[in-house]
Amino acid sequence: MLSSLEALRPKKRLFLGLLLASEVFVALMLYVAWRISYLGLENIFEHLPAIFAAILILVSTFSFGALCNMVLAVKGLPTLKFFHRYSFAIIKFLFPLAVRIGKIFNIKRRQIEGSFVAVSNLIFMKSGIKVPAKKLLVLSPHCLQLSTCPHKITRDPNNCKRCGGCNVGDLMKLADEMGFTFFVATGGTLARQVVKKIRPQAVLAIACERDLMSGIQDVYPLPAVGVLNIRPNGPCNNTRVDMDEVRRVLAQIVA
Numbered sequence: 001m002l003s004s005l006e007a008l009r010p011k012k013r014l015f016l017g018l019l020l021a022s023e024v025f026v027a028l029m030l031y032v033a034w035r036i037s038y039l040g041l042e043n044i045f046e047h048l049p050a051i052f053a054a055i056l057i058l059v060s061t062f063s064f065g066a067l068c069n070m071v072l073a074v075k076g077l078p079t080l081k082f083f084h085r086y087s088f089a090i091i092k093f094l095f096p097l098a099v100r101i102g103k104i105f106n107i108k109r110r111q112i113e114g115s116f117v118a119v120s121n122l123i124f125m126k127s128g129i130k131v132p133a134k135k136l137l138v139l140s141p142h143c144l145q146l147s148t149c150p151h152k153i154t155r156d157p158n159n160c161k162r163c164g165g166c167n168v169g170d171l172m173k174l175a176d177e178m179g180f181t182f183f184v185a186t187g188g189t190l191a192r193q194v195v196k197k198i199r200p201q202a203v204l205a206i207a208c209e210r211d212l213m214s215g216i217q218d219v220y221p222l223p224a225v226g227v228l229n230i231r232p233n234g235p236c237n238n239t240r241v242d243m244d245e246v247r248r249v250l251a252q253i254v255a
């Protein structure tokens with residue numbers, strides 16, 4: 001598994017690099033705002049510029065700290081747990097800016113989202129999380145089901161007849177073999193409801209870059225690992241998943 005993750009190294013660098021560039025940009029903007037407002041602040045109270053400067057330095061240092069923590073986690077080095085909770089908040093805040101910076105270099109949003117998933121997966125793997133199969137929830141999007149399949153599987157995946165027409169049947173077979181819970185979610189809201197109901201110890205989510213990025217952040221602090229779907233027919237239509245990749249990830253995380 002690690003070797004396949006190592007192959008994703010350039011993708012991870014992309015996300016972390018754009019996040020760092022966004023941090024630097026925000027810090028510069030804060031500095032410019034401070035310089036412009038300096039005299040006005042001083043007129044209100046002579047120590048106000050210093051107080052503002054201290055707050056801005058604190059916020060910037062904290063934000064850089066969270067990013068450094070992510071880099072340490074990717075490198076497999078010890079991290080400060082304190083920063084973990086705030087990392088996703090900082091990512092949410094900086095991501096739109098990272099996308100804009102990426103646009104300047106002709107980097108697509110999907111590439112950045114994919115890079116986030118690669119970073120998040122590596123942090124998951126390096127943290128050595130292992131859960132019993134029955135405490136693992138595997139979530140897949142509805143578009144994995146063959147569009148012409150007449151069976152309604154979104155409320156109960158057991159309605160799948162395992163006919164081999166799509167990967168839903170493969171995942172059901174694997175769930176029967178290994179004992180994890182498998183669910184097909186039509187969207188983020190249903191996925192969150194399932195997580196709340198089943199209360200797993202970890203989630204393996206199959207989805208596109210965008211849904212994985214939001215889903216991994218939504219279920220935090222629950223550890224989640226993502227497997228990208230394959231879209232030979234374009235987005236959201238008869239998508240597939242590499243079952244060997246799913247098996248490799250399961251072998252890593254199931255105790």
Ligand code: SF4
Pocket residue numbers: 145146149150151153159160161162163164165166167168169170
């Ligand atoms: S494997 Fe299941 S979901 Fe897929 S087409 Fe066959 S019956 Fe339908």
